[in-house]
Structures are given as C-alpha cells and as structure tokens.
Amino acid sequence: MTKKVLEIKDLNVGYETYRGVTDVIYDLNMEVHKKEKIGIIGESGCGKTTTMKTINRILPNNAVIKDGEVNFNGNDVLKMKKKELMKLRRKNVSMIPQDPTASLNPLFKVKTQMKDILKYSKEHGEDIDYKEKSIELFESVALADPERVYESYPFQLSGGMRQRVCIAMSLATPKDLMIADEPTSNLDVTIQNQVLDLIGKILEERDLSAILVSQALGTVKKFVDKIYVIYAGTVIEIAETKQLFDNPIHPYTVGLLEATPKLTGGGFSAGIAGQTPDYIDPPSGCRFQPRCPHYSNECENEKPKMIKVEKDHYVACWRS
Amino acid sequence: MAENSSQSKGNIGKIKGFIDEQKESPLMDSLKRRWYRFSKNPLSKLGLAIALISIFLAIFGEYVVPHPAHAGAYRDYPNRFIEPFQSWTYPLGTDSYGRCVLTRTILGFRYSIRMAVVVLSLVVPTGVVVGLVAGYHKDTWIDTLLMRTSDIFIAVPPLVLALSITAMLEPDPMYAMLAVSLMWWPWFARITYNNVSSLVNEEFVKSAEIMGDSKTHIMFFELLPNCTGPILTKLTLDVGWVIIIGASLSFVGLGAQPPTPDLGTMVAEGSRLLPTWWWISIFPAVAISFIILGFNLLGDGIQDAFEEVGAGS
Amino acid sequence: MKKYIGKRLFWALVALIGLSIFIFYFGRIIPGDPIRMMVSPQTPDHVVEELRESLALDQPVYTQYFYWMRNVFQGDLGFSVYSRRSVTADVQQYLPRSLELIAYAASVQIVGSFLLGIFAGSNIDKWQDHITRLFSYIGVSVPAFVFAIIFQLVFSQNLGWFPTSGSLSEGVATPSRVTGFIGLDALFSGEFFTIGNYIWHATLPAVALAIPGMEQVARMIRSGMITINQKDYISMARGYGLPERTVRFKYLLRPSIIPGVTVLGMQIAMMLGNAFLVELIFRWPGFSRFAINAMLRSDLNTIVATVMIVGIMFAIINIVVDTLVAYIDPRIRYSGS
Numbered sequence: 001m002t003k004k005v006l007e008i009k010d011l012n013v014g015y016e017t018y019r020g021v022t023d024v025i026y027d028l029n030m031e032v033h034k035k036e037k038i039g040i041i042g043e044s045g046c047g048k049t050t051t052m053k054t055i056n057r058i059l060p061n062n063a064v065i066k067d068g069e070v071n072f073n074g075n076d077v078l079k080m081k082k083k084e085l086m087k088l089r090r091k092n093v094s095m096i097p098q099d100p101t102a103s104l105n106p107l108f109k110v111k112t113q114m115k116d117i118l119k120y121s122k123e124h125g126e127d128i129d130y131k132e133k134s135i136e137l138f139e140s141v142a143l144a145d146p147e148r149v150y151e152s153y154p155f156q157l158s159g160g161m162r163q164r165v166c167i168a169m170s171l172a173t174p175k176d177l178m179i180a181d182e183p184t185s186n187l188d189v190t191i192q193n194q195v196l197d198l199i200g201k202i203l204e205e206r207d208l209s210a211i212l213v214s215q216a217l218g219t220v221k222k223f224v225d226k227i228y229v230i231y232a233g234t235v236i237e238i239a240e241t242k243q244l245f246d247n248p249i250h251p252y253t254v255g256l257l258e259a260t261p262k263l264t265g266g267g268f269s270a271g272i273a274g275q276t277p278d279y280i281d282p283p284s285g286c287r288f289q290p291r292c293p294h295y296s297n298e299c300e301n302e303k304p305k306m307i308k309v310e311k312d313h314y315v316a317c318w319r320s
Numbered sequence: 321m322a323e324n325s326s327q328s329k330g331n332i333g334k335i336k337g338f339i340d341e342q343k344e345s346p347l348m349d350s351l352k353r354r355w356y357r358f359s360k361n362p363l364s365k366l367g368l369a370i371a372l373i374s375i376f377l378a379i380f381g382e383y384v385v386p387h388p389a390h391a392g393a394y395r396d397y398p399n400r401f402i403e404p405f406q407s408w409t410y411p412l413g414t415d416s417y418g419r420c421v422l423t424r425t426i427l428g429f430r431y432s433i434r435m436a437v438v439v440l441s442l443v444v445p446t447g448v449v450v451g452l453v454a455g456y457h458k459d460t461w462i463d464t465l466l467m468r469t470s471d472i473f474i475a476v477p478p479l480v481l482a483l484s485i486t487a488m489l490e491p492d493p494m495y496a497m498l499a500v501s502l503m504w505w506p507w508f509a510r511i512t513y514n515n516v517s518s519l520v521n522e523e524f525v526k527s528a529e530i531m532g533d534s535k536t537h538i539m540f541f542e543l544l545p546n547c548t549g550p551i552l553t554k555l556t557l558d559v560g561w562v563i564i565i566g567a568s569l570s571f572v573g574l575g576a577q578p579p580t581p582d583l584g585t586m587v588a589e590g591s592r593l594l595p596t597w598w599w600i601s602i603f604p605a606v607a608i609s610f611i612i613l614g615f616n617l618l619g620d621g622i623q624d625a626f627e628e629v630g631a632g633s
Numbered sequence: 634m635k636k637y638i639g640k641r642l643f644w645a646l647v648a649l650i651g652l653s654i655f656i657f658y659f660g661r662i663i664p665g666d667p668i669r670m671m672v673s674p675q676t677p678d679h680v681v682e683e684l685r686e687s688l689a690l691d692q693p694v695y696t697q698y699f700y701w702m703r704n705v706f707q708g709d710l711g712f713s714v715y716s717r718r719s720v721t722a723d724v725q726q727y728l729p730r731s732l733e734l735i736a737y738a739a740s741v742q743i744v745g746s747f748l749l750g751i752f753a754g755s756n757i758d759k760w761q762d763h764i765t766r767l768f769s770y771i772g773v774s775v776p777a778f779v780f781a782i783i784f785q786l787v788f789s790q791n792l793g794w795f796p797t798s799g800s801l802s803e804g805v806a807t808p809s810r811v812t813g814f815i816g817l818d819a820l821f822s823g824e825f826f827t828i829g830n831y832i833w834h835a836t837l838p839a840v841a842l843a844i845p846g847m848e849q850v851a852r853m854i855r856s857g858m859i860t861i862n863q864k865d866y867i868s869m870a871r872g873y874g875l876p877e878r879t880v881r882f883k884y885l886l887r888p889s890i891i892p893g894v895t896v897l898g899m900q901i902a903m904m905l906g907n908a909f910l911v912e913l914i915f916r917w918p919g920f921s922r923f924a925i926n927a928m929l930r931s932d933l934n935t936i937v938a939t940v941m942i943v944g945i946m947f948a949i950i951n952i953v954v955d956t957l958v959a960y961i962d963p964r965i966r967y968s969g970s
Contacts, residue, residue, distance in 0.1 A: 363770075468644065468647060468648070468651075469651070471644065471647075471648040471651075472648050472651035472652050472655060473652075473655075475645070475648040475649055475651070475652045475944050475947065475948065476652060476940055476943050476944045476947055477902045477903055477905050477906040477943065477947060478906065479903070479906030479907065479909065480905060480906045480909070480939070480940065480943045481656075481940065483906075483909060483925065483928055484656065484928065484936045484939065484940050485659065487928035487929065487931060487936055488659060488660055488663050488931060488933070488936060489663060560773065560774065564776045567776055567778075568776060568777075568778060568906075568907075568910055571778050571910060572909070572910065572913065572925055572928075572929070573929060574928075574929070587778070587779065587782070591782050591914070594782065594785070594786055594790070595786050595790045595791065598786060601782065602783075605775075605776075605779040605782065605783075608775075608776060608779065609771075609774045609775045609776070609779065610774075612773070612774040612775075612776075613770060613773075613774035616770065616773050616774060617770070
C-alpha cells in the first residue's frame with residue numbers, strides 16, 4: 001500500500017451559533033494516499049467545506065474543533081505550531097476555492113496578491129521576477145491575455161478568469177495535495193467544463209494527490225479513483241468510482257444517484273425526501289434515519305459501523 | 321452552517337416540495353433569535369435597563385424626588401452650597417439657591433426624554449415616508465427632488481443649523497425641538513432610501529406589482545417591513561444624539577431657560593461655579609451621559625438582534 | 634474618478650445654494666425688524682426708513698437674496714449688528730484660529746481612532762478590546778461640552794498642566810499677520826516659542842473636540858476588521874501561507890477601514906458643530922465663539938454667513954472623504970469612469 005498523505009481520524013467539528021454549539025462533523029474518517037484522487041459527494045450543508053477547511057486550518061473564528069486528528073504526512077495538523085502550519089500551507093496543501101469572486105481580495109490587484117504568495121512561498125528564491133513567474137503560472141492555467149490579468153483588479157475579470165487566477169495561485173509552489181472545493185459551482189455552465197478540464201489536466205500532469213468536492217456526481221466521476229459519500233458530517237459509503245456507480249448500497253447514495261439530473265432522461269429525478277438535519281440536535285444513531293426509506297429501530301439506537309461489503313467498498317448502514 | 325444555504329441546487333428535498341418542519345411559528349422563532357442575539361451581550365440588557373429607568377423617571381420624576389418644590393424658582397439661601405454625600409436630606413448637595421441637586425437632576429430627565437420623544441415622533445414618520453417614496457421611485461424625478469431637498473438640511477452639521485435657527489427665533493425649548501426636527505428627518509429619509517432602493521428590484525416587489533397591489537401597499541407592507549431593523553437601530557441611537565443636541569442648545573442658552581430643571585441649562589449655570597462648587601454642574605452632566613449611554617447600549621443591542629451578516633457563521 | 638468627484642461637487646453646490654436660500658428666507662420671515670435691531674431705540678423713523686432703503690430691506694425677499702448673493706461674490710457678507718463692522722472682517726479675523734483648532738483636533742482624532750480601532754480589532758475579546766469598548770461608550774455618551782468642562786476642571790484648574798483659556802499666554806505677542814493663521818505666521822517669523830505656547834493652549838480644546846468621534850471611528854474600524862476577517866479571501870490568504878502580519882495589516886486592514894473612513898467625515902463635521910461650545914468654554918478666540926455670541930444677539934448676517942461657511946467646510950470634508958474612500962476602494966474608482 002502506498003504512503004498515506006492525509007489521514008483524518010474521528011474528526012468532530014461544530015460552530016457556535018445562537019442556539020448553541022452545532023455538531024456538524026461527526027466522527028469523520030478519511031484517508032488519502034499518495035497520488036490518489038478522492039471525490040467527496042453529498043448535499044450542500046453536510047460539512048464538506050468544513051472538513052476541507054480543517055485540513056489546513058482556515059476555519060472561521062466561531063468554528064470549534066472538538067476532537068480528532070488530521071494527520072498530514074504523519075503530523076497532526078491540529079497540533080501544529082505556527083511555523084509548521086505555515087509550511088503546510090505553503091508547500092503541502094493547495095486549495096481551489098468554491099467561490100473565486102469572494103476568494104480574491106477586491107481591493108488589491110492580482111499582481112499584488114500573486115507577488116505576496118510567491119514571495120512568502122519561499123520556493124523561488126529572493127531575486128525572482130514576480131511578473132515573469134506569475135505570467136508563466138497564468139499561462140499554465142490557460143489564462144488568455146495574462147499580462148492584462150496581472151495588472152487587473154479581480155472585479156475587472158470574468159468569473160472563469162478569476163477561478164483560473166485562484167488555481168494559478170494555489171499552484172504557486174508544487175504541492176502534495178490539491179483540494180478543489182466545488183470549483184465550478186459558482187461559474188457559468190459554459191465555463192464549468194473548461195475549468196474542470198483544466199483541473200483534470202493539472203492532476204494528470206503533476207501526479208498530485210487530490211480531493212475533489214462536488215454535489216454534481218458527473219463532475220467527480222471523470223477524475224477520481226475513489227468516492228467518499230458524506231451525509232451530515234459523517235462518511236456513509238466509500239467505494240471505487242465504478243463500484244459506487246454500479247452498485248450503490250447506502251440508501252442515501254442510491255437516492256443521490258437517482259437525483260442526478262440526466263440530460264437524456266425525461267422529467268424530474270426522484271430525489272430524497274427531507275433535508276439535512278438540524279446540527280444542534282442531530283438525529284440519534286444513524287443520522288440519515290429520519291429520511292431513510294428503509295428505517296428500522298436499530299438505526300435510531302446506534303451509529304452504524306463501517307462494514308466492508310466487497311473489495312474497496314465500505315458502507316455504514318445497518319441494512320448491509 | 322458550513323455551506324451556503326442559498327445554494328439550493330443540492331437541496332433535493334425542495335424539489336419535491338417538502339417543507340422544513342418547524343416546531344414553532346416563524347414569528348416566534350425570529351423573535352427568539354433576535355432576543356438571543358440581543359441578550360448575548362450583557363451590555364445590551366444594561367442599556368435596556370437604563371433606558372427603562374430613564375423613561376420611568378421622566379414620567380414619574382416628581383413622585384420619587386425628595387424635594388419636588390425645588391423644581392422651579394425656589395430659594396433657600398441658608399442651605400445653599402451644601403456639599404454632596406454629607407446628608408440624607410441633600411444627597412447630592414444643593415445649588416447656589418439652596419435647591420436639591422438630586423431633585424433637579426432627576427426632574428431634568430423629563431426635558432431630555434421629552435426632547436427626544438417629540439423630535440423623533442416628528443422626524444421618523446416624515447423621514448421614513450420620504451425615503452420610501454423616493455426609494456420606490458428610484459432614478460426618477462421624484463427620487464431626485466426628494467433626496468436632493470433632504471440634502472439641503474444635512475449640508476450643515478445638525479448642531480450648527482439647530483443653533484442658527486433657534487438663534488433667529490426666541491429661546492424656547494419648543495423652538496429648539498422644531499429646529500432639531502427640521503434638520504433630522506433627512507437622516508431617516510436616507511437610511512430608508514438606501515434600504516428600499518436596494519430592495520426595489522427584488523422578486524417579491526416585482527411579483528406584488530404583477531399581482532396588481534397598489535403602490536401604497538407595496539411601499540408600506542412589502543418594503544417597509546424589510547427596513548425595520550436599520551430604522552429601529554437608528555431611532556434608538558438617535559435618542560442619544562437628539563439629547564446631546566438639546567443639551568448643547570440649552571447649554572448656550574438657546575433652549576429651556578432657568579429656573580427650568582433642564583440638564584443642559586443646569587450644567588451651563590453650574591459651570592460658572594467651577595471648580596469650587598463642582599457638584600452643581602457635574603451631576604447633571606453625569607445624568608445626561610447616563611441617559612445617552614443607556615440608549616446607545618440599547619441601540620447596539622437592537623443592531624445585533626437585526627444583524628443578518630454572518631448569521632450562520 | 635474625475636466624473637465621480639465632479640458629480641459630488643455639483644450636488645454639493647446645489648445643496649449649498651438650497652441651504653443659502655432656506656436660511657436667508659428663514660431669517661427674513663421671522664417676526665422682528667432687522668433695522669430696529671441695528672440702530673439705537675432713539676433713532677428717528679425717517680433715518681430708519683432711509684437705512685432700510687439703502688440696504689434694500691424694503692424690497693421683496695427674493696430681490697434681497699439676489700443682492701446678498703451678488704455681494705457675497707464680491708466678498709461682502711453684510712453688516713454685523715454684534716461686532717458693528719463687516720462680517721467679512723470678522724471672518725478674516727477669527728476663522729483662521731478656528732480652522733487651526735479643528736485641524737489639530739482632526740489630526741488627534743484620526744491618529745487616535747486608527748490606533749484604537751486596530752488595537753481593538755487585532756485583539757477581539759481580549760482586554761485591549763474591552764478597554765477600547767469602554768472608552769467608546771464614554772466617548773459616545775458624554776457630550777463634547779461636558780468633556781470640555783471636565784478637562785478644564787481636571788487638567789488646568791486642579792493639575793495646572795494646561796492653561797484654562799485663551800490661545801496665547803499673556804506677554805506672548807501675536808505674530809505679525811501674514812496669513813492670519815497664528816501657527817503659520819509664527820512659523821514664518823521663526824517664533825517657535827509662540828508656536829509651542831499656541832499648541833499648549835490648543836491641546837485641551839482639541840482633545841475635547843476629538844474624543845467623542847474618535848471612539849466611534851475606532852469602533853467602525855474594529856467591526857470592519859471583524860466582518861472582513863470572516864471573508865473567504867482572508868481565509869484563502871491564510872491558506873496560501875501568507876504570514877499573519879501580512880494578512881492582518883495588508884489584506885485585512887485595507888478593506889476594514891473603509892467604514893471607519895466614511896464615518897470619519899461625519900465625525901469631523903460634528904466637530905465643526907461642537908467647536909461652537911468648546912471655543913466658548915475655553916474662550917478660544919475663534920470664529921465659532923464669535924458666531925455663537927453673535928447668534929445669542931440674533932445677528933442675522935453673521936448667522937447666515939456662519940451657516941454658509943460651515944456648509945462649505947462640511948462639503949469640502951465630505952468630498953475629501955469620498956475621494957479618500959475611492960482611493961482605497963478601486964471598485965468605486967472604476968465604476969465612475
């Protein structure tokens with residue numbers, strides 16, 4: 001087995017809100033091996049972004065990490081000192097944000113932001129030509145007119161261009177792990193495929209480990225080796241991509257796959273009744289039980305364990 | 321929550337028309353939420369308490385003071401300039417006429433609060449209606465006319481215009497209130513305008529128009545309820561501002577005249593007796609600050625309660 | 634950018650003209666005879682009528698307004714009943730000292746509010762934050778004139794650190810008039826002791842003027858820092874591995890101060906109003922003190938002149954602030970052109 005790049009163990013994260021502290025991430029476990037490409041799918045509001053932000057510790061101030069470990073190359077990120085954390089962010093983890101518009105500082109030119117990232121990455125030495133390096137990066141993400149982009153403010157660029165700038169920023173130094181958190185959900189449909197192809201190309205060229213988060217199953221399918229299905233802050237099914245699509249076991253996964261809109265199919269997809277739970281007072285036992293079509297008493301009593309159903313296919317459900 | 325809830329793309333439940341089950345009515349829930357945000361900061365509750373005490377003293381002042389007769393031109397020369405904290409009869413001492421400073425300070429609450437109440441009850445409806453009409457008719461001549469007219473009255477800091485206008489009239493608290501009102505309504509017009517003009521292109525307004533609702537209905541029942549938070553916050557914070565302006569006018573002699581127990585007038589009179597008889601001016605000054613502090617804390621609490629920014633995070 | 638400022642200037646001018654019409658009419662429609670107030674009670678009727686005619690006060694109000702406007706553009710603000718000379722002369726004599734005081738107070742306020750705001754905003758929910766919050770509540774709750782009285786009581790009468798009143802000590806000669814600004818004139822003639830003495834006198838009134846608004850601006854900067862700190866672009870900047878001080882003092886600070894700068898204009902404007910009381914208390918020989926005394930004697934021409942002068946100053950401050958905000962925020966700068 002190859003080396004583990006990332007290992008998340010029994011992670012529990014919540015947020016302070018007006019009604020108390022929520023329980024968003026609930027005993028979440030995950031592993032990413034070297035060069036492995038992982039897909040994470042789940043509805044919005046089920047803790048995907050929170051998990052991703054925990055990996056390089058950029059959670060908002062009101063987030064509470066209650067418990068767990070996030071081991072990156074064997075070191076626990078949650079226990080890291082400032083210096084190690086800086087190194088992790090600069091050299092190890094790159095992040096492609098969900099909303100490129102909100103992720104670029106509106107008051108500074110792309111040039112200024114790019115320069116600082118290059119400067120503090122400490123990868124390229126003191127006397128690099130920031131402009132040259134930036135334009136090289138911009139060209140690598142197929143940005144048209146990189147000179148103009150370099151001199152622009154973010155608001156002068158289109159959504160797709162902003163996302164390319166963000167990708168270029170995240171690639172400023174060679175990294176071990178790339179996290180792409182719904183990188184296309186805020187883009188125009190026409191741009192989405194271009195950006196996805198770009199990310200696919202980068203993954204192919206650079207031999208990175210990667211986590212690709214998405215609500216749209218179609219987008220992950222193309223790129224990833226293995227898929228984690230997350231519901232309400234906990235992993236409920238893990239499988240190789242093909243296995244998951246061929247043989248989904250957890251009722252939630254089944255529902256998600258059915259809910260995917262098919263361009264060829266007619267009418268609405270089936271979907272799953274209900275909504276993600278209230279994280280102040282989450283359902284006991286299996287968090288999916290209130291929405292589950294196959295509910296039985298034991299679902300409410302205890303959280304189901306991860307069970308191996310076939311090679312590289314695990315499920316947390318009492319039915320299996 | 322962790323994810324942006326406005327992304328309804330993945331909210332599969334909604335497609336089939338499932339409604340989120342709520343244990344309580346939405347109104348109760350929203351009131352509870354507002355109260356939670358308000359009460360999270362103990363200072364907000366302190367502000368509420370001070371504001372209630374001030375209003376109580378303004379209404380029932382003469383029933384709680386030790387010497388109600390000292391309100392007016394009462395004279396008791398043998399007992400003048402008694403120092404504070406020396407006797408129970410005159411806890412805060414007496415002034416140059418032998419009147420109880422505590423009594424006069426408490427009675428002064430009425431003039432300060434009355435100033436704020438009169439001014440705001442003239443100014444808020446006027447300003448809000450102007451702002452609503454102008455905001456709803458954004459970028460038309462009505463907008464330009466109303467908002468540019470209101471600009472005239474805020475082209476000068478409020479205290480300067482209030483001083484100038486009252487100076488041209490007789491010194492009288494009634495004129496002071498009118499003068500302050502004249503230059504205060506534009507602030508409410510502005511805050512309403514800013515909120516309304518950002519809402520006016522929203523779906524709910526468009527759909528109300530398509531449904532054939534009258535303009536008045538849309539303005540008062542669709543748009544106005546969405547501006548309550550900022551208006552209420554400004555209103556509470558402005559109680560303090562109006563009281564400061566009122567006290568400043570009285571301080572220079574353009575408001576209530578002696579022997580009225582007006583706090584600003586008392587500070588002005590007492591300031592001539594500084595530093596020897598400091599208590600005559602300092603206690604009324606503390607009282608002014610006390611009232612203003614209370615309404616400022618309360619206003620901040622209301623702002624917290626209505627603040628939607630970062631509500632989930 | 635130019636278009637943006639040009640538009641601001643145009644509407645400021647419209648508002649000022651509106652204001653002049655309003656205040657001029659208001660002064661003429663109130664009961665009372667301005668001529669009778671100018672002359673002694675014994676003046677015979679025919680002299681009064683002659684004076685009225687010569688001052689065009691027998692004409693309709695709009696004619697009077699146009700005469701007044703014409704005179705203003707020729708530098709004549711009318712006759713002051715209070716000082717018994719041209720208002721223009723009073724303005725020339727007193728205004729520079731008020732402007733110097735305001736400039737001093739504004740500098741204290743700007744420096745103080747930024748330091749306090751950043752201090753609190755960088756230490757949210759720690760003691761530094763609580764102290765600043767306490768200051769800010771005192772700042773908003775205590776009227777400027779109360780600050781002035783207390784400062785005078787404590788720092789000049791009790792402790793004797795500062796003079797009680799006036800702008801120069803006895804025996805310190807006013808420098809020969811070049812600009813009318815004492816500080817500048819003293820600088821030109823190299824009288825540094827005079828400058829020091831002047832600043833010493835101005836400190837208490839300036840601080841009394843600066844304090845109320847200072848806290849407000851500091852709070853705006855603090856809450857700006859909290860809001861911006863939650864933005865994605867700040868967590869992303871941290872995620873790229875930028876050092877905390879670069880994130881905080883560059884990427885976080887610049888967007889955070891925008892609301893503070895916006896209210897700074899309002900606060901300096903408020904200072905223009907409070908100067909009337911503070912100059913009175915410290916007997917600062919400035920225009921505001923002169924104006925308030927003229928107001929108390931219902932001196933119409935001085936009142937109108939005062940409103941217009943403060944209005945113009947207010948408009949300039951607002952335009953400077955708008956320009957500053959546009960300079961900080963490129964989105965505003967580029968949307969105008």
